[in-house]
Amino acid sequence: MLHTVNKSPLQTRDLDSCLLHLEAQSAESRLLLIEDGVYGALAAAPSATTLSDLANQGRLYVLGPDLSARGVAPEALIAGAEIVDYEGFVQLIVDYGPHQAWV
Amino acid sequence: MNDEFDEDAASTIKRFMFVNRKAPHGTIYALEALEVVLISAAFDQDVSLAFLDDGVLQLRKGQDAKAIEMKNFAPTYRALEGYDIEKLYVERESLEARGMTADDLVVPVEVVDRARMSALMSEQDVIMSF
Helix, strand or coil, rough: EEEEEEECCCCHHHHHHHHHHHHHCCCCCCCEHEEEHHHHHEEECCHHHHHHHHHHCCCCCHHHHHHHHCCCCHEEECCCEEEHHHEEEEEEEHCCCCCCEEE | CCHHHHHHHHHHCCEEEECCCCCCCCHHHHHHHHHHHHHHHCCCCEEEEECCCHHHHHHECCHHHHHHCCCCCHHHHHHHHHCCCCCCEEEHHHHHCCCCCCHHHHHHHHHECHHHHHHHHHCCCCEEEE
């Protein structure tokens, strides 16, 4: 299953709720951060600890164009987060669907 | 080609889950979700509704939206059964965090824990989030 979060975890609890549900699923589930959700992947963010585990398992993705738009350099992100483009977004849905948007 | 498509459409039933995670009156999401759910009933699909996080508040008894001059749509959840939409799942942890139990809800539902809710989500073909 592919989860997407599009809000900053500093603003809403969407990422928290997503992670609680994702943890209950198989290791096949993936998380892609898009739009303001990309701030959650900042190494400095409180969410970094939880997301690092996911990143180390190769299950965390961040949408590159949304990082660029916000001036967030890849170096600012937690280690292991994989940056994808729009094509990669579509491929993730194909590979890991169904897709749930935690809007 | 068209015949083949029609046959396909008639025989393929997909599992649709409508996920509700927002409180009812602060935004239009809850009402919009309900409208889409009612429309979906016309397509004879396998439809279920999930209520978690603030979404459980949509089902809270005693709502009187007329007090804020808005449509009182909470009773509509009771009409879903008439459209053969009978799978309403409510997450236990979300109810508890708001001091609620199934007795506080306007309709009979199936209360499930977070793990079960996660499993139900992963079994769907299509998930619509509101």
